[in-house]
Amino acid sequence: MAVSSTTSTASTTAASASAGARTQLAGNFDNFLTLLTTQLKNQSPTDPLDTNQMTAQLVQFSSVEQQIAMNKNLEQMVSLQQAAQLTAAAPMLGQRVEVEGDTLPLQDGSATLRLPAAGNARTARVAVLDSSGKTLREAQVTLGTEAQNWVWDGRDSEGKKLADGAYKVAVTGADASGGTAATSFTVIGTATAAERSNGVLQLRMGSASYGFDKVRSLSSGS
Secondary structure, eight states, X not given: OEEEEOOOHHHHHHHXXXXXXXXXXXXXXXXXXXXXXXXXXXXXXXXXXXXXXHHHHHHHHHHHHHHHHHHHHHHHHHHHHHHHHHHHTGGGTTSEEEEOSSEEEEBTTBEEEEEOOOSSOOEEEEEEEOTXXXXXXXXXXXXXSSOEEEEEOSBOTTOOBOOSEEEEEEXXXXXXXXXXXXXXXXXXXXXXXXXXXXXXXEEEETTEEEEGGGEEEEESOO
16 A cells, blocks of 8 residues: 655656746847847947837846746645645545446455446446456346445456456446436445556556546445
């Protein structure tokens, strides 16, 4: 179990762009001052440099410099906020977490799906698939008056034990007449890590990853 922060490609790119912009601005400003000084030295007494134009250019340089500095400060604030969120996620590790998603985490040979109470859908067809979309296991579940868990024992349709990992899951509801009916579901697993990847905070349950906005509930115990 771990709280980690992986290298953020987006943050690194933004920081590099900001640093490059500051370097370019400094170079352009130096060139501008050199040209301005040269022009002042060689200007014609009868046709002097327009001071209003010179002032406008200086103001423009100052404005761009302030915007770049502001962007740098915002980058630092976002980085600090994400670091704080990672630290705040530590108590979740080892807890049972319910999330929205179509990835089913098989942990220690077991995976749990949370199905809703019967509504328009009276039954649910659950299909567990591998990364290529091949169906590994199917089950027909009758929905009751309350939400219920469907537990997968990690075996395929031939009884072969599959390795722990992240599997795809699809749920199709059917009404009383057998017609298709919309139904929802969530997956339940044990939180094992929290990480920042490509600037996005992720909660991991074994090999499966979910955004923190997909978390629906927490409970202690296994």
